[in-house]
Amino acid sequence: MTIDTNQVRTPLREMAEAEFEHHYDCDRFTATVLSNRFGYIVEHLCGALLTTAFSPILRDWYDFAATVAGPPAEDYLTPSLSNSLVYHAGAMMDAVRNTIEEFGADRLRPGDIIIGNDPYRTGTHVNDLLLCRPVFGDGEILGFISITAHQLDMGGLVPGGFSGTKRSVFENGLVISPRRLYERGEPVAESFALILDNVRFGGVIEPDLRNIEGALRLGERLLLDTVRRYGRGAVLGAMRYTCDASAERIAAGLAALGDGVYSGEDLVDADGLDDSEEYRVRVRITKRAGRAEVDVSDTSRQMRTSINSSVLDAKTAVMVALKYLFDPGGSFTSGSMRPVDLIIPEGTMLSALPPDGAIFLYWEATNALLSAMLRALAPALGADAIAGDVASCNIHNANGVLADGTPWLSGAQCGGEHGPWGATRHGDAESYMSVYQANGLDPAVEAIEADLPLVLMRREPVIDSAGPGRNRGGAAVLKDSLWLVPADHYSMPLRFKVASGFGVNGGSDGATGGVWYWDGRDGAPPRRAVDEDVYGDATPVAGMLDPATHARCRDGEYVYFARQPVWQTRPLATFRYITNGGGGWGSPFEREPERVLIDVRDGYVSVDAAVREYGVVVTGDPETAPEQLQIDHAATEALRRSHLDGPR
Amino acid sequence: VPSGPITEETLGELIGRFHVEYERRFGQRFEYLPVQGVTYRVQLIVPAEKVNYPAAPEADDAGSAPAPVETVELRHLEHEPIATPVYERTALRRGQRFDGPAIVRESLATTFLLPGQRAEIGPLGEIIIATVAASERSAA
Secondary structure, eight states, rough: OOOOOOSSSGGGGGGGHHHHHHHHOOOOOHHHHHHHHHHHHHHHHHHHHHHHEEEEEEEETEEEEEEEEEEEGGOOOEEEEEEEOHHHHHHHHHHHHHHHHHOOOOOOOOOOEEEEHHHHHHHSSOOOOOEEEEEEEEEEEEEEEEEEEEEEEOOSSTSOOOOSHHHHHHHOOOOOOEEEEETEEEOOOHHHHHHTOOOOOOHHHHHHHHHHHHHHHHHHHHHHHEEEEEEHHHHHHHHHHHHHHHHHHHHHHHHOOOEEEEEEEEEEEEOSSOOOOOOEEEEEEEEEEEEEEETTTSBBBSSSSTOOOOOOHHHHHHHHHHHHHHTTSOOOTTTTTTTTEEOOOTTTSSSOOOTTTTSSHHHHHHHHHOOOOOOOHHHHHHGGGGOOOOOOEEEEEEEEEOOOOOEEEEESSSSSSSSSOOBBBBBBOOBBOTTTTOOOOOHHHHHHOOOOSSEEEEEEEEEOOOOOOSBBOOOOEEEEEEEESOEEEEEEOOOOOSSSSBTHHHHHOOOOOOEEEEETTGGGGOOEEEEEEETTTSSEEEEEOOTOOBBBBBEEEOOOOTSSSSSOTTTEEEEEEEEOOOOSSSGGGGSSSHHHHHHHTSSSSSSHHHHHHOOOOOSSSSOOOGGOOOOOHHHHHHHHHHHHHHHH | OOSSOHHHHHHHHHHHHHHHHHHHHSSSSTTOOOOOOOOOOOOOOOOOOOOOOOOOBBTTTTTTTTOSSSEEEEEESSOOEEEEEHHHHHHBBTTTTTEEHHHHHHHHOOOEEEEEEEEOOHHHHOEEEEEEEEEGGOOO
């Protein structure tokens, strides 16, 4: 490995004004203004699409992202990514280049939109359609405005596509090689027909494609307006400046960490074929000065079903880990990865190949990579480490047909799609978030119930599930959905074997979750949410569960989610998801007793767990007299002292 | 919405106008998609008797506070719990005056006074709430 520690360039902060202008064709102030302007452009056009989208996955989940990218001559550098789905944004930096290079930049004309959705070329999965609009000024390409947006369906075996059980690209969905969707501002009929002839729910997808075209047109207008006001040289210079700044900040963060080799691993419980094989991501980070090499060569082979990711998604996870740890306040750009080399052989679960290495639940594979990165660096970072999150999106999809023949589809609404984060030095973690790499919206209960034959019965934090710590992890989320009509369900929880919410800096792990269902009216859901004795008559779907009671149990048996690819239920079935809990930060025995008391009052920590995990003795009954709870300070002090003296 | 009675024709006109306005705002026209009315704002004009405002009975003890029906403890407003008087709205008389924190209960509503606010009962039984300067606050 060669490590280039001789940075020839003067750091940006120390650069004299003349040198700055030489590099960036504008002054420092203009570069900063334009850098913010690129961010404004992507947020503005995302706002336009969010307002107009018909599909619930765009409208309610924000499952799309936008970028501004530079021209081919500047290697498609990407100074701004929208603050929406990070998975998309990361892959788009390469997807735009790959798509335009394959199509041919010299064939582009003003008003064209080029599309593509092949995961091996553009990252993520086939439902994520990239729409890429070249922006011309004086006959030359100034750059590209692009949106990748999740389409409700892209064909294939499974309605909506979400499934970890598809075995090849042929089962997965329609693959679209780079081509025009619009030519000189006019829709290309044969491209629309190619899509609409191969997908379900075309009545939603067609108007959404037109809405995306409208949003791209808005982005084009904003970029052209920027060039008119500041000049082409300044705009391109500011793109280079923005990317250089993020490269420099990541390098500075790496430089502050001690040199060394750091290893970590995490796993996906199983693929969708059977549970004979675990899939491990193993990462080895070699850090020297301001550079790092991330080697994932020892990672498991590609899965036999559609839970793999492409190389582009692996790259996103590496970048997100470094951004979280070393540059939380900066911009995420195509410069962020510059100080890092990623070594990844072909055919792993993070670099799957067609036709057998099917890619759909790509985030499950790359979330394990993000976990492995955070685990690897946690010991070296100490107090700056970040604890583990819910990690799996625990996607639940269901579909069926109403009595009048109308098909319906619930996509990523009723499982454990949102859950806790891990704690940091800054405080306790939130309990109801997108996983670290997603940053989507949470679909509104009212919208789900208005559109679909189901009712959401419960959505609440689970007591004693959060990883204890001086700062506590977020609590696991329990969600009950009641299905009013017969339904086919696909359940995709992938991180129950090991606590994904790992503790850091002396903090403890969060609990692991589970999935169950009670079928039909006879199996009406139990009234009390948190009792562990209600699962005896439930069908366990996934989790580390007690074989007799089906309750969650760390030493229990692994229950495999795909032992049935499709779970078919009668009317009035209830599905229950409990996610993993987030990890804690710092020793729980150093948490202020007053903060433990508040957690007991609020139902995050039980009276027993306050003693066991935190060494804090709380007297009173949180259920009947929450305001009368008291700390027994003498008993707490004695308990904490004895904990310091001997092992727990 | 076109003026006059709502008929099949005026509904058609309404939907036509919606598509025009939608295209003006978002640059697209989706005439083949059904239009769903989600928010309705309706204005009704109904002849009614003149409203009569009877004067509230005068207090014997104008300027002082009425007798509270009970005292409760407020938590989480400040660091320490605060003892707070509760008044019954129907028992209030014109000219009475009291300082927050205070709670006024009536059958369909509750009025809450923060510390530093003063209530005075007006001629029609209305509660006039004003912020008082710290120097003017009564020791009670």
